[in-house]
Each structure stands twice: as structure tokens, then as C-alpha cells.
Amino acid sequence: MTLKLGFIGTGGVAKAHIANLAAIEGAEITAFCDLQLERAEAAAREWSDAKAYSAIVDMLDDRKLDAAFVCLPPMAHGEAERALIERGIPFMVEKPLGVDNELPRQLAAQIAEKGLITSVGYQWRYIQSLDEAKQFLDSSRIGMSLGCWLGSMPKVPWWRVQHLSGGQFVEQTTHITDLLRYLCGEVIEVYAAYGHRIMHELEEGTDVADVGTVTMKLANGSVATISNTCLIPAGHQTGLNVYTDQGVLEVKANGSRVIRTKEDASAHFAITQNPRLFEDTSFLDAVRTGDQSLIKSSYADSLKTHEVTVAANMSAATGKPVKL
Numbered sequence: 331m332t333l334k335l336g337f338i339g340t341g342g343v344a345k346a347h348i349a350n351l352a353a354i355e356g357a358e359i360t361a362f363c364d365l366q367l368e369r370a371e372a373a374a375r376e377w378s379d380a381k382a383y384s385a386i387v388d389m390l391d392d393r394k395l396d397a398a399f400v401c402l403p404p405m406a407h408g409e410a411e412r413a414l415i416e417r418g419i420p421f422m423v424e425k426p427l428g429v430d431n432e433l434p435r436q437l438a439a440q441i442a443e444k445g446l447i448t449s450v451g452y453q454w455r456y457i458q459s460l461d462e463a464k465q466f467l468d469s470s471r472i473g474m475s476l477g478c479w480l481g482s483m484p485k486v487p488w489w490r491v492q493h494l495s496g497g498q499f500v501e502q503t504t505h506i507t508d509l510l511r512y513l514c515g516e517v518i519e520v521y522a523a524y525g526h527r528i529m530h531e532l533e534e535g536t537d538v539a540d541v542g543t544v545t546m547k548l549a550n551g552s553v554a555t556i557s558n559t560c561l562i563p564a565g566h567q568t569g570l571n572v573y574t575d576q577g578v579l580e581v582k583a584n585g586s587r588v589i590r591t592k593e594d595a596s597a598h599f600a601i602t603q604n605p606r607l608f609e610d611t612s613f614l615d616a617v618r619t620g621d622q623s624l625i626k627s628s629y630a631d632s633l634k635t636h637e638v639t640v641a642a643n644m645s646a647a648t649g650k651p652v653k654l
């Protein structure tokens with residue numbers, strides 16, 4: 331069965347999903363919406379029966395869609411999700427779910443009421459070797475985890491403004507927080523220290539922190555620290571290490587490995603070339619079958635990750651630990 335798909339937001343990450351969908355049989359994009367109409371038009375030219383729109387409701391009233399991809403910046407959520415929920419259209423939405431908790435909590439309740447299929451763009455969960463990694467963790471005792479996202483500041487202008495993006499921990503390092511929850515379970519308390527070291531002097535209008543460290547307690551008794559910076563000139567390291575009594579699990583953006591002995595330390599990563607392709611295929615399979623369990627990251631589950639990152643912002647602002 332061919333699925334008719336629509337895009338809301340046709341910027342950087344939309345392009346990655348569109349490239350995947352072009353390679354998936356039975357996926358046809360028939361509608362693109364972007365506030366910048368010329369972007370939607372450029373995307374629509376690549377698909378034989380696609381139309382471009384600058385208003386979400388116009389698109390949804392004009393085209394009958396089986397599912398939609400919501401690829402909007404953090405501050406732009408709300409209208410798209412509400413319109414899709416109202417019409418019962420399953421959707422894949424990019425992380426983060428918003429800049430604070432209020433809107434995502436409202437939307438999660440409406441999604442649950444409708445029983446709508448949803449997927450959220452935490453593609454690290456689709457690294458294939460993570461299934462094995464989970465088995466390893468099931469037979470180990472987790473002590474602690476160390477995660478990081480150490481890179482440069484993304485170029486999109488909204489990213490550097492706190493009330494538009496939520497800042498690096500909410501916008502970007504949410505991937506590592508989600509991975510921690512996926513592998514090690516729920517976070518019950520966070521304490522964060524952030525700093526504004528350099529980037530606000532370099533780029534006018536920048537008010538996001540450019541360094542930060544978040545310490546967490548988990549329900550299973552383990553502890554974790556996740557640090558991030560966006561002030562270095564190029565990407566350095568991104569990933570999560572989990573330290574257990576059976577060895578160390580190392581996860582990077584496209585693969586993972588377990589180090590049990592000194593010899594294992596030289597072993598290669600089990601690589602997944604394109605976790606996002608696996609994510610997109612799983613979403614379409616779930617839409618076709620109505621089986622939400624094919625998706626590794628639902629809206630309801632992602633809300634918990636989002637709440638941890640917002641709690642980190644609250645802790646950094648108040649200087650106090652926040653319980654979840």
C-alpha cells in the first residue's frame with residue numbers, strides 16, 4: 331500500500347527524511363508546507379504529484395494524507411500537531427517536542443485520547459547494535475554513565491536564542507539524555523550547572539549557555555553525568571558510556587561496542603549506517619499496520635526525555651536540584 335505523506339517544515343532535517351523516503355518503496359510525498367513558500371516549492375518540484383503550501387491548514391484541507399512529518403524548530407510547535415491530531419493523521423515529529431513542558435504535555439494528552447500513532451526523531455534508538463547492548467546491560471549491574479555532546483554552534487539562527495530553541499541541553503543533548511533513559515531507565519533527579527563563556531560575545535543575540543554539566547540520579551540507583559558545549563570550532567565527541575560490573579558499553583552516533591577486557595578495547599564498532607532510515611521505515615510500517623510497538627520512540631515516551639532536559643534548565647537557573 332502506497333502511503334501519501336506530507337511535510338510541515340522543509341529545512342535541514344526535513345531534507346534528510348525526504349532523501350530516506352525517496353528510497354523507500356510505497357512512500358509518496360504529495361504535500362510540502364513551509365512558512366518560506368519557496369522552500370516548500372523547491373521540495374515539491376522533486377516529487378511528481380506534490381504541491382507546496384505556506385499554511386498548514388490549507389495543506390491538510392487540500393490533500394488527503396496518510397501520515398505527516400513535522401520538522402519544525404522548537405518554538406514553532408503547536409498548530410501543526412493540533413491540526414494533525416484533530417484530523418486523526420499519524421505523525422513523525424522531530425525532537426525537541428517544544429521549549430518547555432506545557433505544550434508537549436497538552437499534546438501528549440490529546441494524542442493518548444485519540445490513540446494516534448506517533449514517532450519522535452530520537453534516531454539513536456535505531457542504532458542496530460543497541461539491541462545487543464540492551465542484552466549486555468540486562469546481564470550486568472550498571473554503576474554509572476558518562477555522556478557528552480561536544481561541538482560547535484549550529485548555523486540555524488533560532489538555535490542561539492534561548493526562548494526559541496530551549497538551549498543546547500533541550501535542543502541537542504536531548505539525544506544523549508534519551509539514550510540514557512532508553513538504556514538505563516528513568517531519571518529521578520537532576521542538578522545542572524551551565525555557563526555563558528564565549529559565544530554570546532561572538533554572535534549578537536546569542537543568549538544560550540555554551541557550556542553545561544548535568545548530574546542525574548536514576549531510579550535503579552545508578553548515577554550519570556552528561557556534559558555539553560557548543561563553543562569549540564568543530565565537533566569533537568558525542569556519545570554515552572555506561573560503566574558496569576561486566577564491562578563498558580560505548581555508544582556513538584552510528585554504532586556501539588562493549589569493552590569487557592583490555593583486548594576488547596581495540597575491537598571495531600558495530601556500525602549502523604543510517605539509523606534515521608530505520609526510524610522512517612519503522613514509522614511507515616507502524617502507520618500501515620496500526621502497530622505503535624514497531625516505533626522505538628513514541629510521543630508519550632519522548633515527553634519523559636523532554637521533561638528531564640527542561641528540569642536541567644530549571645536546575646541551572648535556580649542552582650538547586652530538581653526532582654522528577
Ligand SMILES: NC(=O)c1ccc[n+]([C@@H]2O[C@H](COP(=O)([O-])OP(=O)(O)OC[C@H]3O[C@@H](n4cnc5c(N)ncnc54)[C@H](O)[C@@H]3O)[C@@H](O)[C@H]2O)c1
Pocket residue numbers: 338339340341342343344363364365366369384386401402403404406424425426451452453486501
Ligand atoms: N534528529 C536529529 O538528529 C535532528 C537533526 C537536525 C535537526 N533536528 C530537529 O529538527 C527541527 C528542525 O531543525 P532544522 O535544522 O530542519 O531547522 P531549519 O530552520 O533548517 O528548518 C525549519 C523549517 O521550518 C519552517 N517553519 C518554521 N515555522 C513554521 C511554521 N509555523 N509552519 C511551517 N513551516 C515553518 C522554517 O521556515 C524552516 O524552513 C529542530 O527541532 C531540530 O532540533 C533533529
